[in-house]
Amino acid sequence: MSATIDQLVNREYQYGFSTDIESDTLPPGLSEDTVRFISAKKNEPEWLLEWRLKAYRRWLTMKEPHWPNVTYPPIDYQASSYYSAPKSVKPLGSLDEVDPKLLETYAKLGISLNEQKRLSGVAVDAVFDSVSVGTTFREELAKEGIIFCSFSEAVREHGDLVRQYLGSVIPYSDNFFAALNSAVFSDGSFCYIPKGVRCPMELSTYFRINQETTGQFERTLIVADEGSYVSYLEGCTAPKRDTNQLHAAVVEIVALDNATVKYSTVQNWYAGDENGLGGIYNFVTKRGKAMKNSKISWTQVETGSAITWKYPSVILQGDNSVGEFYSVAVASKMQQADTGTKMIHIGRNTKSNIVSKGISAMKGQNSYRGKVHILPKAEGARNYTQCDSMLVGNECGAHTFPYIEVQNNSAILEHEASTSKIGEDQIFYLKQRGLDAEQAVSMIVSGFCKEVFKELPMEFALEAQQLLGITLEGSVG
């Protein structure tokens, strides 16, 4: 039996290949010139360059946060390259002109950008290193007035909208990594849903890091106008490398009155090997602002990255707004995850719901860090938090850091937490019914994560479940 376990442990990260493609890559290093270079490369308007430079100057005065429960050697920000783009990507190129090598890369990842083979019902914006290489279903979406394109294109074509909302939820000064991103972000996705429109398909961004020394700093901005609805999915993978790569993304969501935004992530960056060599440092800032009667729902399945530092949050600004956070975070091998959410209740009768499922296996360390803040005017606010941890094996760890701040006495908060261990007895019980060890673990873990999986769009729930199975394979001996 141990032979099969060993085999499974050593199973290759499925997305670990790299694409040999000629790229325009900026030499490593970060200065005002780097920022100007990126902005010039993208023919950006003056206001955006100014915004980037303000962010950069602010970043210089900031310190990398060390409060997360993760450890890693100091990051040399001058060693990373801040821009890399395949040479063959032309600005505004149509999908038919996309380099076959890139199409092939995405096909290997299970994402078809080909007109004929597109995943029906899902529009994809494919981001490769620093640039968007193509966006599908644009014409169909445009009929509804929906804008879905790369960030760079949005700056050119819909500058006013971008200018109005960029940094309105996450200002460039928000935190160290958000400031860095604001200075050097290269591309990402932009999405605008007009008033009263229900987006007819899932929108999705697929991020791929390819270059070895490149950091990825993408930025996503989603604006849901009054009474609109959109469901958005983000996927990410990276080649297997021995070095650590930096990924510092920002996602901003604006949900205007009566709008609903559902944002789901299946994060599968390369996690490094079982000795902790390589893997992505995933330092991400995600936040939404919910106006009157609106709802923002974050669902995340975090299985990759060597280090994850991520707290998708909701500012419940408008009365009766709702914020949700459903999370499954897995830390296996030598992975470290410090993730959770912040729910900031400002409006009256605001509600938030937090369901966090942390799974630690092998030598993984998993921390839930969450904040619920009820401000003085948030009359009748409610929060429910459920925070469960599961341990697989004896060398891993689970930690919980809940912060609660209540400044209005009418608030009702509930917090439930549990820690369980996949025991020999649970596995034996399932084996005694004819299931093998992997099936047994997969069944126990799926059951544990059920409340979160049911929040994912159908197609991705299955993917997430399989991914979890693969991530945990070999963790039971």
Add this chain to the structure above:
Amino acid sequence: MLEIRDLHASVDGTPILKGITLTVNAGEVHAVMGPNGSGKSTLAQVLAGHPAYEITGGEMLYNGENLAEMDAEVRAQQGVFLAFQYPVEIPGVSNAYFLRAAYNAKRKAQGLDEVDPMEFLDLVEEQLKLVDMDPAMLHRSVNAGFSGGEKKRNEILQMAVLTPSLAILDETDSGLDIDALRIVANGVNALKRPENATILVTHYQRLLNYIVPDYVHVLAGGRIVKSGGKELALELEARGYDWLLEAVA
């Protein structure tokens, strides 16, 4: 069907079974009785392949094959079933899904096609009646929040679905009131076939009023100290275990 010869087993280096010899043929019901700590449950766990127990001597042949060399899931697929003394809870996994996965694992091992959820529901509905279980129980998480009696009935339901050749019932009567006991016993009796065998592990004679054994074995100190017919159980009920333990000592 099952031949146990001079079986020795230990847990964490402590010997528990110290030379068990027992033959179970198809169609037979064997009761294994004994005081607490005599090794009854260990015997059940060892037969089912619990990894915590180390076999230090002797052998167990199941249809002529060495059980010790089979993984627990292979034993299960080949018809060895253990009804647990403490059935394990699996939150978030529905009983129906779990039962079907187990059923299909066995079918797959036999080279048969897996059954889909609809077919399976038809199949399991029949078995539910056997243990007087509400179909709603199928949609609850496996054993989570079940009462003691419900858990035991759920074990018998699994047994009914999986139709084992060798069923080992570990203290299935413990914690049951008289009605639940009767339901469980009726279930076990209804599943009895000439080609199947049952081993009942129990402390009390009570269960044997409902499931009549062909043989009764008394385990003490990791050995079988006395074997007999069903009347031995009644004698134990009347006299307790001490007279046997003294005789051994």
